[in-house]
Amino acid sequence: MPLKPRTHSPLLLSLIIILCVCAHTVRSRPAFACVDGPTRTLPFCRAGLPIHVRVRDLIGRLTLQEKIRLLVNNAAAVPRLGIGGYEWWSEALHGVSDVGPGVKFGGAFPGATSFPQVITTAASFNASLWKEIGRVVSDEARAMYNGGMAGITYWSPNVNIFRDPRWGRGQETPAKTRSWQVGMLFNTSGDSKVMLETASSYIVSDCDSVGVLYDLQHYTATPEDAAAATIKAGLDLDCGPFLAIHTEGAVRQGKLSEADVNGALANTITVQMRLGMFDVARHRTVAVIGPNSDVTVTMIGNYAGKACGYTTPLQGIGRYARTIHQLGCSGVACLGNQQFGAAEAAARQADATVLVMGLDQSMEAEFRDRTGVLLPGHQQELVSRVAMVSRGPLVLVLMSGGPIDVSFAKNDPRVVAILWVGYPGQAGGTAIADVLFGRTNPGGKLPMTWYPQEYLARAPMTNMAMRADPARGYPGRTYRFYKGPVVFPFGYGLSYTTFAHELAHAPTAISVPLTSLHELKNTTTLSTAIRVKHTNCDTLSLGLHIDVKNTGHMDGTHTLLVFSTPPIGKWAPERHLVGFETVHVVAGGQQRVKVDLDVCKHLSVVDQFGIRRIQMGEHSLHIGDIKHSISLQMALDNIKS
Numbered sequence: 001m002p003l004k005p006r007t008h009s010p011l012l013l014s015l016i017i018i019l020c021v022c023a024h025t026v027r028s029r030p031a032f033a034c035v036d037g038p039t040r041t042l043p044f045c046r047a048g049l050p051i052h053v054r055v056r057d058l059i060g061r062l063t064l065q066e067k068i069r070l071l072v073n074n075a076a077a078v079p080r081l082g083i084g085g086y087e088w089w090s091e092a093l094h095g096v097s098d099v100g101p102g103v104k105f106g107g108a109f110p111g112a113t114s115f116p117q118v119i120t121t122a123a124s125f126n127a128s129l130w131k132e133i134g135r136v137v138s139d140e141a142r143a144m145y146n147g148g149m150a151g152i153t154y155w156s157p158n159v160n161i162f163r164d165p166r167w168g169r170g171q172e173t174p175a176k177t178r179s180w181q182v183g184m185l186f187n188t189s190g191d192s193k194v195m196l197e198t199a200s201s202y203i204v205s206d207c208d209s210v211g212v213l214y215d216l217q218h219y220t221a222t223p224e225d226a227a228a229a230t231i232k233a234g235l236d237l238d239c240g241p242f243l244a245i246h247t248e249g250a251v252r253q254g255k256l257s258e259a260d261v262n263g264a265l266a267n268t269i270t271v272q273m274r275l276g277m278f279d280v281a282r283h284r285t286v287a288v289i290g291p292n293s294d295v296t297v298t299m300i301g302n303y304a305g306k307a308c309g310y311t312t313p314l315q316g317i318g319r320y321a322r323t324i325h326q327l328g329c330s331g332v333a334c335l336g337n338q339q340f341g342a343a344e345a346a347a348r349q350a351d352a353t354v355l356v357m358g359l360d361q362s363m364e365a366e367f368r369d370r371t372g373v374l375l376p377g378h379q380q381e382l383v384s385r386v387a388m389v390s391r392g393p394l395v396l397v398l399m400s401g402g403p404i405d406v407s408f409a410k411n412d413p414r415v416v417a418i419l420w421v422g423y424p425g426q427a428g429g430t431a432i433a434d435v436l437f438g439r440t441n442p443g444g445k446l447p448m449t450w451y452p453q454e455y456l457a458r459a460p461m462t463n464m465a466m467r468a469d470p471a472r473g474y475p476g477r478t479y480r481f482y483k484g485p486v487v488f489p490f491g492y493g494l495s496y497t498t499f500a501h502e503l504a505h506a507p508t509a510i511s512v513p514l515t516s517l518h519e520l521k522n523t524t525t526l527s528t529a530i531r532v533k534h535t536n537c538d539t540l541s542l543g544l545h546i547d548v549k550n551t552g553h554m555d556g557t558h559t560l561l562v563f564s565t566p567p568i569g570k571w572a573p574e575r576h577l578v579g580f581e582t583v584h585v586v587a588g589g590q591q592r593v594k595v596d597l598d599v600c601k602h603l604s605v606v607d608q609f610g611i612r613r614i615q616m617g618e619h620s621l622h623i624g625d626i627k628h629s630i631s632l633q634m635a636l637d638n639i640k641s
Contacts, residue, residue: 001444002435002494003398003410003418030148031284032084032277039082047279048553054278055269059262064251067261070268071236071243073207074101086272089207089239092154093172094118094133096141102151109149112140118157122174130174139430143319152275155204155239202267205230207239214242228255236264286321287350288314289343289386290357291329291379292399298360301401301423309426313356313397316429320437324350328386332360334377340385347390354436355383358399369461373405374453380408387414397421397432403450405487420446441496443557443582449479450487467571480573491561491577497552497587501560501624504592505545510599511635512540512614529613530634532600540599542630546623547592550585557584560623562595564603567617571607575622578602603632 034045043049044058059067061081069076077085090102096112098105105111115121115133124130137156144150158172213219214226227246230238238244250256272278292298296310314325328334328343347353357379364370374380387394387409393416396409401423409415419442424431434440458475468476468483476482479490512535548558562579566572579595579602597603604614614632621628 001420001446002442003406003420003446003450003488003492030084031281032086032272033082034278035082035281037082042081045278047276051270051273054273055266058269058278059265062265064248064258064261067258067265068247069244070265071231071238071247071261072241073204073237073239086277087151088153088204088237088268090141090151090154092137092141092156093158094121095137096144096150096154100155102153103144104149107149108147109144112144113137117171118174119162119171139319146319146321152277153271202236202271203234204237205235205239208242209240210235210238210242211240224250224253224255228260231256231260231264236267284321285324285350285352286317287324287326287343287346287353287390288317288356289326289328289346289353290355290382290397291327291332291334292358292360292397293325293327293354293356295360295399296426298399299424299428300426302361302365307426311427311429313354313429313432316431316433317354317436319430320433321351328355328382329377329379332358332363332376332379334375334379334382337378337381340378340382343382343386344389347386347394350391352392353386353390353394354397355386355394356397356399356432357383358397358404359401360399364400364402370402372453372456373403373451375404375406383409383415384412387412390414393417395419395436399423399428403448403487405451405453407452407487410487438496438554441554441556442493443495443559445491445493445559445561446488447490449482449490451482452485452487455482455484480576483574491563493559495552495556495558497550497554497556499556499558499585499624500549500551501626502547502549503544503623503626503628504547505543506621506628507542507630509631509633510540510542512599512616512632513635528617529605529607529615532604532612532614535600535614537598537600542597542599544579544595544597544621544623544628545592546595546626547590548583548585549590550587553587555584555586557582560593560595562597563622565620565622566603566605567615567619572605572615578621599632603630 034040039045042057042061044054044061046054058081062070062078066076066078070078073087073089075086075088077083087102089100091097091100094117095114096103113136115137121130121133141150141154142152145152157174158169160169160173162170162173164170210226210230213230214223220226220229223242223246227243228250231243231247231250235243247256247261251258251261288294292313294312294314296307296312297304299310299312300307314323317323324346326339326343326346328339330336330339357375359370359376361368363376375383383396394414395417396406396415397419398404398406399421406418409418419432419435421428421432431440435442455475458473459477463474464477465474466477467481468474475484512530514530514534515536544562546560548560550556550558559580559582561577563575564578565575579597581593581595583591583593585591599614600612603619604612606612616632616634619630619632621630
């Protein structure tokens with residue numbers, strides 16, 4: 001979880017994805033658009049703008065001839081706007097394939113996972129299996145795209161219905177599924193219901209089918225009529241040359257408007273922008289440095305089984321950019337600095353640097369406690385030296401189970417982000433890279449306090465008392481009782497968006513009934529507290545309704561933490577977590593969240609005798625930057641003698 005921006009701090013990362021990509025380091029693909037020259041500042045290159053605004057801006061800058069050359073699979077470059085050519089036709093029916101012109105195997109990518117034929121997988125009727133296969137295929141496809149060996153759009157699967165048992169392509173059909181590509185089904189007599197049930201975000205013809213429509217089926221009198229009819233019917237992209245040849249004539253003859261062409265382009269360009277093809281590619285080469293940068297078993301922690309496969313941080317980052325790899329240290333103990341020079345040289349060459357540091361089971365495990373919370377050995381020196389020479393932004397990624405005092409990095413302006421990933425599991429490299437490159441918006445919160453190194457001198461491991469003892473200089477433990485300085489507090493975590501809270505509904509007063517006169521006589525301090533067993537807990541619940549608004553520009557998941565602070569008392573904690581809910585909110589959107597609290601469970605404290613009591617008086621609830629007070633009052637109505 002991010003602890004310090006890149007634009008933000010700690011995330012809890014959890015992804016289980018098994019990938020089959022054969023290389024650690026691959027050459028990067030040429031940039032598609034928005035890299036050099038004055039065009040990179042134009043609105044269509046600004047990733048922060050809404051996509052529909054960027055699409056409209058780009059289409060408005062294209063000539064009719066340029067637009068028409070973008071209607072086919074081998075879309076032509078537009079050099080004057082800094083846009084490269086693009087091959088839309090790559091195949092991935094049941095794994096990335098080189099059947100289409102967009103994929104080239106070889107070098108770092110000698111092959112890709114080949115799953116069972118689609119009709120075979122369809123026989124499982126297992127939607128989660130289909131999704132996992134799609135996820136693996138898409139990640140391998142993205143890796144090959146980043147390596148310059150494939151496109152990032154794929155024809156798959158065949159969406160025709162298996163109508164006739166003699167059909168040779170029936171093996172390609174899943175019968176009914178969400179599709180990546182929709183073929184124009186001219187051989188179904190314009191079955192609009194089929195199209196509506198299978199339509200995707202853009203519509204592309206089966207290869208050469210527009211030409212077949214005119215040349216072989218004689219569906220229209222002229223080729224210009226065929227071009228006009230298909231575009232008006234909803235075709236966005238022609239797998240074949242037909243539209244590139246005949247669309248301009250259709251417009252000149254008044255059979256098709258330029259607005260119709262714009263509509264087709266809007267869909268395909270939207271897809272390209274969603275895929276990041278028009279984002280400024282600032283970090284094309286990334287230096288990946290550190291003793292945990294290419295680890296496998298470290299990522300699964302202790303008490304672990306045997307993982308099916310691993311994606312290391314180096315591999316994960318390599319799917320987004322070309323990498324330069326240096327360990328910097330031989331292991332997390334980092335006993336020497338002999339390799340620091342090579343690490344510094346890598347950081348000088350790269351557009352950005354990612355340092356993957358931290359701990360492993362040789363440093364923290366059962367029967368193996370740490371003597372301090374600083375980075376081991378010379379790790380801090382490595383981070384600082386690399387930060388001093390890094391040509392671009394530097395991100396510090398930390399693997400660990402326990403907290404680490406990285407105050408030096410938190411306060412170093414050259415370290416633009418800190419990402420705590422725990423021990424992230426076998427696909428930790430995928431999770432880390434997806435967050436660093438913005439594919440995933442982090443939303444985790446720290447489940448423990450990160451203490452400074454100085455804290456340890458006042459909190460010996462022979463004293464596990466929770467509550468502070470100021471008279472003896474004992475600071476207390478955990479966020480509930482420790483009030484001193486921290487590196488990062490419990491519950492801290494950042495996102496690539498921002499959230500605002502508003503309390504929509506919450507009670508301001510609650511009556512706590514006593515259950516008998518006998519118990520009333522035994523309640524010695526009526527104004528302070530009563531035993532939990534002396535009231536009817538079944539009736540003591542309250543609901544908080546909080547409106548959570550995403551005030552940023554990226555969809556995100558937000559974890560709402562509710563803390564309670566009881567009235568001041570010797571045994572009262574500073575605060576304690578009483579509830580949490582997680583909610584996904586789209587950019588600019590708002591969701592209402594309800595948190596249910598139990599007065600006996602959440603607003604009570606344990607006294608020095610181990611007795612749980614409900615303190616009367618004002619309790620404060622903290623939700624983000626909101627503070628809400630609830631007054632608990634003893635009720636004597638209907639008391640039994």
